[in-house]
Amino acid sequence: MSLVRAELERLAARRFVQLMLVLLVLAFGVTAVTTLVGSHRPSSIEVAEAQQAAAEERQALEATYQRCVAAARGNLPPEESESFPSDCSAFDPAQRERLPVAADHLQGVFNFANQARPLLYLLILFLVLFGFLVGASYIGADLSTGGVVNLLIWRPRRLAVLGAKLGTLLGALTAVSVLASTAYGGAFWLIGQTAGMPGATDGDFWPRLWLTWARGVVLVLFAATAGFAIATLGRRTAAALGAVMAYAVVWELGLRVVVEVVGIPRGEDWMLSTYLDAWLTGEARLSDASMCGGVSGYCDGTYQLGWGLGLAVLLALTGGLTVAAFAAFRRRDLI
Numbered sequence: 001m002s003l004v005r006a007e008l009e010r011l012a013a014r015r016f017v018q019l020m021l022v023l024l025v026l027a028f029g030v031t032a033v034t035t036l037v038g039s040h041r042p043s044s045i046e047v048a049e050a051q052q053a054a055a056e057e058r059q060a061l062e063a064t065y066q067r068c069v070a071a072a073r074g075n076l077p078p079e080e081s082e083s084f085p086s087d088c089s090a091f092d093p094a095q096r097e098r099l100p101v102a103a104d105h106l107q108g109v110f111n112f113a114n115q116a117r118p119l120l121y122l123l124i125l126f127l128v129l130f131g132f133l134v135g136a137s138y139i140g141a142d143l144s145t146g147g148v149v150n151l152l153i154w155r156p157r158r159l160a161v162l163g164a165k166l167g168t169l170l171g172a173l174t175a176v177s178v179l180a181s182t183a184y185g186g187a188f189w190l191i192g193q194t195a196g197m198p199g200a201t202d203g204d205f206w207p208r209l210w211l212t213w214a215r216g217v218v219l220v221l222f223a224a225t226a227g228f229a230i231a232t233l234g235r236r237t238a239a240a241l242g243a244v245m246a247y248a249v250v251w252e253l254g255l256r257v258v259v260e261v262v263g264i265p266r267g268e269d270w271m272l273s274t275y276l277d278a279w280l281t282g283e284a285r286l287s288d289a290s291m292c293g294g295v296s297g298y299c300d301g302t303y304q305l306g307w308g309l310g311l312a313v314l315l316a317l318t319g320g321l322t323v324a325a326f327a328a329f330r331r332r333d334l335i
Contacts, residue, residue: 003161007168016137024130024180031122032187039110039196046109050102057100058093065091103199112192113199116185116209123184124216124280131173131220132240136227138169140237162329166228166322173224177217215280215307222318229321233328247272265290266303272317278310 011017042050068088071081089095103111139162142148148161192198230240252271259267268274268286278284284305292301 003164004168007164008172011138011168011172014138014141016141017134020130020134021176024126027126028123028180028184028187031119032184032191035110035115035188036191036195038108039191040108041195042106042109042197046106047102050105053105054100054102057104061091061093061096061100065093101200103197106197110188110191110196111199112189112196113201113205116188116205117212119188120185120209120212120216121280123181124213124219127173127177127180127216127220128223130176131224132227132244134173134227135169135224136231136240137237139165139228140231140235140240143232143235144237158330159326162232162326166225169224169228170221173220174217177220181213181217212280212282215282219276219280219314222314225318226321229318229325232325233321263290269305272313274305275310275313278305279307279314280310282307284310 065088067076067080068084068091070076071084072086072088074081076084084091093099103109103114139148142165189198227240230243231237234240234243252273255270256267258264259270266286266288268284268288274284274286285302286305287302290301
């Protein structure tokens with residue numbers, strides 16, 4: 001029996017993993033049932049009213065853009081012109097990612113095209129939590145109960161054993177992510193076809209959705225690897241959970257308060273959540289009021305961080321934890 005096959009059987013046999021799978025299925029089921037119950041096929045009257053509301057919203061966007069153009073040309077009073085930037089591209093309806101449509105104004109109607117991305121983020125959140133907990137418990141339980149020592153008697157190569165465990169974990173999570181995503185996405189697509197509206201799924205809708213999904217799966221693997229590495233360093237599953245809780249309370253919450261009180265420029269750059277957002281969404285759009293200090297006229301105080309920087313930070317963090325975990329596992333006394 002190969003080491004990978006043995007680890008796969010051990011992983012599948014763990015009660016905690018089985019419980020997490022059941023909870024994952026229940027979470028998906030509750031989300032789908034709630035969406036199905038809260039949706040209905042729109043009537044012709046609802047569609048007509050929604051179309052009128054969308055048309056009025058598009059007209060308002062066009063009017064705002066024309067006022068910005070007038071301000072840029074000096075055709076508005078100075079006090080009104082200060083509320084608009086010199087570059088009106090941000091107000092140009094033609095440059096928006098999407099214009100308002102009737103589906104945006106239908107209440108109680110599930111629109112697959114509009115809700116696919118938020119639902120995908122929810123799926124990724126579930127899978128990230130699942131991956132981190134399974135990754136931490138998988139190695140943490142073996143280290144705390146002496147299972148790794150017994151395994152090393154059979155295969156006395158520490159790095160090979162730990163590498164097989166990590167590789168098996170990541171492979172299993174990739175398979176679970178693909179299966180869960182297929183079932184989850186298929187369920188909501190059917191709801192949109194039968195109890196709601198499919199929406200506009202042409203153009204670059206599917207390529208962009210698949211790209212977000214792929215980034216999400218990579219994030220799941222990052223989370224599982226981080227949980228695995230921290231639990232290896234701490235020899236306990238609780239070490240990974242404690243580290244995450246400590247980081248969230250001390251850094252993400254505590255430091256955020258300090259940044260707001262002291263007024264540190266671009267304080268969001270110090271938060272891991274910023275780079276998670278940048279990687280998953282493709283670009284993190286942040287605001288910093290200090291950027292408008294001494295600026296007269298219009299200033300929105302926003303800046304962007306791209307997905308490349310987010311990926312680099314996540315790779316550096318996960319890679320550093322993994323290298324440290326393998327180095328500690330190679331030298332430490334496991335008894």
